[in-house]
Each structure stands twice: as structure tokens, then as C-alpha cells.
Amino acid sequence: MNSSSKKSALKENDGIDQPEAISSSSIQQIQKLRRKQPTADDLITAILKGDKIALSRAITLVESTNPDHIEKANQVIQGCLPFANKSVRIGITGVPGVGKSTFIEAFGKYLTSIGKKVAVLAVDPSSSISHGSILGDKTRMEELVRDENAYIRPSASGESLGGVARKTRESIILCEACGFDTILIETVGVGQSETAVHSMVDFFLLLNLAGAGDELQGIKRGIMEMADLIVINKADGDNITKAKLAKTEFNRALHMFPAKSSGWNPSVTTCSAIQKTGIDTTWQTIQNYLFVTKENSYFETKRANQNQYWLLETINDQLKNHFYNNSEIESLLEQNKKAVQNNEKSPFAAAQELLKKYFK
């Protein structure tokens, strides 16, 4: 309709129709979406009922960097906490190629077959670069993924190991509240992630292969020292003799380490994840460990210490972040780093200059 066709002394050109600020269809969509977003209480209730979708949503909140999500995640964790902790947490490590996925699938299936509920998490700080080298490809655990008593979640991504580790550790609480009584935490056998995982599990399992006589090469001492059990995988076919020899070698090497404060003597077993042999022995060993460490209270003490460790670790991390991400500090630090490297300033004088600036 053209207003100029009206019979009127006043002529006014038509404006262009303005669209509504928000279209009604958008409003409907948003409302629908909002209805779909469960509250923290909704999530807690669902998780406690064993709802895996709610569990996944809560873990997504834990992994988020959005302040609202973090707030909500904290509420969910706080609500789940009284129902968590009733589980055994098992760390599993081993260098790439050792067959971790196959082992976890076989071990997980065995556990669900004897009535356990199994959650599989991972700590892999490299996953944000490699797009999930661990557990990223769920098809590697086809059977376990379809098992209704199993829950598999790939490693959180993040820039720092500290961040990834925090997310995994909070996810453990959520999984436990959701009824999972056996938590497997996978990590790659290279570097600092092992220490992080070791400080969040009850039992640490090192997966290994029988090699060509030099089994001890290539495995970091520190990782061997952390292990409560070494499992030599691929003990099948022609490999059985080699695996048995490796078992003897590893046993001898373990013997050289000082006694553990857990009162537990680490041992070595063999298995074939593909042929599903030796899997029950692994579980039996873990059962023995739990018996020993619950009897001597080490189990409980260790968990309390781990909680305290993460409290202090988080504080220390954040204190450092706050300092090193300060824009004024950043440029001054670069100058000072150069000065101390060139012996123009003592490291302590340089540190004092920076700290004076920071605390001014």
C-alpha cells in the first residue's frame, strides 16, 4: 500500500518496515533452548539417578571457560560431592603402541561382566593440539562404548596440564556420584601427565611390552617408581616366552626401588588384551592392593592427602597465572630474563625488581 495514494493534504513518504527487534520465531527457539537447559539441581538429581546424558552435560560445564558455566559446574560438583568417593580410581599409562585402548576395552568389558560400572576418563594435555590422541577416536573401544554400564569421555582440552588435570579430577567426582564404581584414567607414558594422574588415583598401572632384551630402556624411571603394577601386554603366540622373560627383568628392576609407604609390593603380570587372557589376574591384583591399603588405612590417608595436594596445587597455579599474565610484568620479565642470562643482573635482584612492581 502506497500512502501517496491517500487523499490528504499532508504527504508523508512511507518508511521501510522495521523488522521486530527479535523475531517471534527466534524467541520461540530461545525459549525452547532455555527450557532445555537444566538447572544445577536438575543436573544433580539426574546424575544421582545414573543419567549419563546429565553426566556428560555436567562434565561439559566443568570443561567450559564461561564464568556462568564454571559457577554452575561448581554447584553441581558441590551437590555431587557427598555421593562421590565410593569407587576405586585406577591410573593406566604406557607409551604409544603398547595397546592401551585394547587393554582398557578388554579390562572394562571384564569389569562390567562382573557387575562393575566403569567410567573411562583421560588426561592428555596434547589433545587440544592433536585433536584428541587419547580416546578421541571412540571407535577404538567399540564394544565398551556400547556397554550401558560403561561411560567413556575423551580428555578435556586445555592449554595447561594443570587445567586438563583439574577438569579430569572434577569429572571423577561427577562419575562417582553417577554410580560408576570403577574409574579408569588413561594417560600417555610421556612426561608430566603421569605425575598429575598419579596424584588423583588409588592405583597406578603401567602397561608395557616385552622388547628385545632392553625392556628398561625408554621407560622413565619416575614412572616405573610410581607403578603399583606392571602389566606386560601382548603376551600371546610367539611372544609368550619373551613376555615371561620381561616379567623377570621388570621384577628385578622393581626390587631395586625403595619400599613404598603404601606397604604394597609392586608386582608384574602378563596379559593379552586381544586374546583376553590375564585380565582377571590384573583385577585380582588390584583387589589385593585394596585389601592391603584399606587394612592399613593408607587408602584413606592417600585420598585425603590428594585432596590437600590439589587444593595447594590449584592455589599455586593461580598465583603464578595472576603474576605472569599481568601485562606490565610480561614485558619487564622479558627484559629481566635477558639480563640474567647475560649475567648483567643477579637472578635474585631481577626477581626483587619484578615483585616490587607487582606488589606496589
Add this chain to the structure above:
Amino acid sequence: MNSSSKKSALKENDGIDQPEAISSSSIQQIQKLRRKQPTADDLITAILKGDKIALSRAITLVESTNPDHIEKANQVIQGCLPFANKSVRIGITGVPGVGKSTFIEAFGKYLTSIGKKVAVLAVDPSSSISHGSILGDKTRMEELVRDENAYIRPSASGESLGGVARKTRESIILCEACGFDTILIETVGVGQSETAVHSMVDFFLLLNLAGAGDELQGIKRGIMEMADLIVINKADGDNITKAKLAKTEFNRALHMFPAKSSGWNPSVTTCSAIQKTGIDTTWQTIQNYLFVTKENSYFETKRANQNQYWLLETINDQLKNHFYNNSEIESLLEQNKKAVQNNEKSPFAAAQELLKKYFK
């Protein structure tokens, strides 16, 4: 003289004679003392001339907690820095009883006999409790103490390893500026002090004994992994065969560690500090090490990295001190520690609460 004896209408009682605010003899004493306190520039000049008394005074300033002394110490260090760094820094460790003092005396005397100037420092955080277990009793190094080309300084005391390590590290700079070209830093073979010493020396020497077949027992793996040379002491008399056997064992053990980024293959030698045999071999090995690592630039890179390490380490230490010594934080931290140990709060939620308070 009594004023009342004066012929006068006005009678006034005598007051008691007041002593001068500061007696003239005190003033003289203080003035004398002030004259004796050299300025930072005085100290620098004297140190650069090789004056051991000035060196000791400067180290005392470095060890002081008095802010004026710290300020002055920093000036002296800054002035000495351009003349430091021209030395080899050797860390020496070994469990108590291995004969460290005897070895250092024999080694030090050998070094001065070939024209070296030797400074012996120590890192022993326990010394404040045990009143100087290392080097505290200088009579243990009677000959070296009287040697004009040697300088021996017991471990600084302090509450934290970080503090003790800082003081030792700054003392190295002063000793070098004073003309000492070979710095020996002693520490006990138990715990964290080794890591601190390792990060301030060019070469790390582990002193050991031949035992009853179980040489590897009791030595922390981490310490063996740090060693550039293992010296088996007390290879004399009936002990020679055992020492040779131990040498073979240690060589085999060293072989199991991954290759070092220095390009240097750690080795094992035997010596008798009491009979002064094998001491020259030790020095020859260190010379070889210096040749290899100066050739491949590792020596220089390591020192630059060590400077940067101490810069960051000092910052991180101070950030923590500032937080944990905050009186408001202290009590809140205790509450939160208990809460996380009892699973009433997640470690991360507790950390956030504390950090919010701190950064408010």
C-alpha cells in the same frame, strides 16, 4: 661546691648532675665501629683484590635478614657480577659416612697444589637445627682451612631450602669475583637439596662407597640420574676389590639411564681420600667434561638456563610466601584444608574461595 654557701637572697637547691645523653666514650666506640663498616664500594674493591675478610663480610650481608644489609648485599653482588662466572662450579653429594669432608679436603688440597684457588660452600637447610652438620666443624678440613688459596664457608642457615640455596648461589658470585676459580658446593645426599645444588653447578659429583653387593640400595634414583661422575671412595686396603666390583655395578646402572643432553656420558671412578689416590683422575674427568661441554656450548647454555631458573624460582617462592603468610589467609586455609580432606568441599572450590579473598 655547694650553692647554698653563696651569699645570696635567692636560695636554690642543686639538681643532680645529669649524665650526657650519650657518653663520650660510647660516641668514640660507635664512631670507631662506623669507620670499620666498609661501604658497598669498599667491599667490592677489596673483594676484587682477593681479600678474604671482605668476602666473608659480604657473604654475611647476603645471609642477613636485615633490610639494610640486603640492600647493601645487592649492591655488592651487582658490582661483583661483571667479574664473576669465570670458574667451574662442582656440586658434591653423598650420604653421611661416605667421607665427604675427607674427600673435599684431599680434592681441595690437590687443586691448590696445581695452582687453583678453591672455595668450598655448602647447602644444608638442616644446619640451622643441627647447628651446622656440614662444614660447621671446620677442624674436619684442617689442612684446607689453613691453605691461603682456599676459602671455606659453612652452610647458611635459614628456614627454607629456597632461602639457603639463594644465599649459597649469591655467595658463588662473590667467591668468583674474589678470584676463586674452582667452587665446590657440598650437600648431603638426602632429599631436595641435591636438586637445588644441581641447578647451580656445572658438574655434579656423587660420592659413594662400595657396599655388600647392594650398592644401588639406598641411593635415590633421582640423585644418580643427576650425577656426571660417581666416585667410589675408600678404595684402599682390603676394600679395593669391593670398590672395583662396585664400579662395575654402578657403570651398569648408569648405562640404563637415558642419554644426557650435555652429550656427556657419566662415568665411575674409585679413589681413596685418606691415601690421596685417584684424586687426580677425578679432576681429569672434570677437565674432560669441561672440554666436551664447552665445545658443544652446553656449558654456556646451562648457565644461562640456570640463571633463568633462579629468576623464576625466586618469583614463584615469593608469590607463595606472600599468599601463605597472609594472616587472613592462614586461618581460612586451615578450615579449607580440613573441608577438602573430609570431602566436604572440592579442592578447586576451596582454592577459588581462598583466591577470591586474597585478590579482593
